[in-house]
Amino acid sequence: MKDKRVTGFIRSTQGFTLIEIMVVIIIIGILATIVVPRFMDKPDEAKVTKAHAQIQGLETALHLFKLHNGFYPSTEQGLQALVEMPQTGKIPKKWQRGGYLEKRKVPGDPWNGEYIYLSPGVNGDFDIISYGADGVPGGEEFDADINNWDIE
Numbered sequence: 001m002k003d004k005r006v007t008g009f010i011r012s013t014q015g016f017t018l019i020e021i022m023v024v025i026i027i028i029g030i031l032a033t034i035v036v037p038r039f040m041d042k043p044d045e046a047k048v049t050k051a052h053a054q055i056q057g058l059e060t061a062l063h064l065f066k067l068h069n070g071f072y073p074s075t076e077q078g079l080q081a082l083v084e085m086p087q088t089g090k091i092p093k094k095w096q097r098g099g100y101l102e103k104r105k106v107p108g109d110p111w112n113g114e115y116i117y118l119s120p121g122v123n124g125d126f127d128i129i130s131y132g133a134d135g136v137p138g139g140e141e142f143d144a145d146i147n148n149w150d151i152e
Contacts, residue, residue: 046110048110052151055128055151058128059128061101064100065081065082065100068094069092075117076088076089079106079117084099109131110130115128123147123148130146131145
């Protein structure tokens with residue numbers, strides 16, 4: 001009878017060495033420091049994009065309000081005039097039943113703040129402003145104000 005052992009191959013029963021594990025951990029660490037910051041900014045960029053879209057939607061609703069009534073809501077009436085017929089100031093005679101916003105609610109900005117509305121505005125017929133992530137005027141990057149006159 002012949003011996004059925006496999007010859008020429010030596011099976012290694014050893015695992016990874018400590019140095020191999022450390023090299024893999026270092027490589028993962030380097031990749032994480034490069035890749036993770038790029039993905040961390042995405043939620044903030046998405047909020048800025050959402051604010052732009054909301055402001056443009058509010059502008060459209062305000063233009064429709066003016067088309068029906070001949071004037072924009074006053075600062076006092078605010079954006080709420082887009083969902084409820086104003087009871088103070090100049091009362092619109094042809095206010096659209098159901099309002100001018102699809103969800104019948106004035107949206108807050110993506111950072112849970114309120115949009116600032118001025119009419120007449122400093123930069124046009126009206127101004128719509130979000131104070132950004134920090135909720136205070138001014139700022140840089142994601143804390144910067146988002147203004148309707150800056151949106152193209």
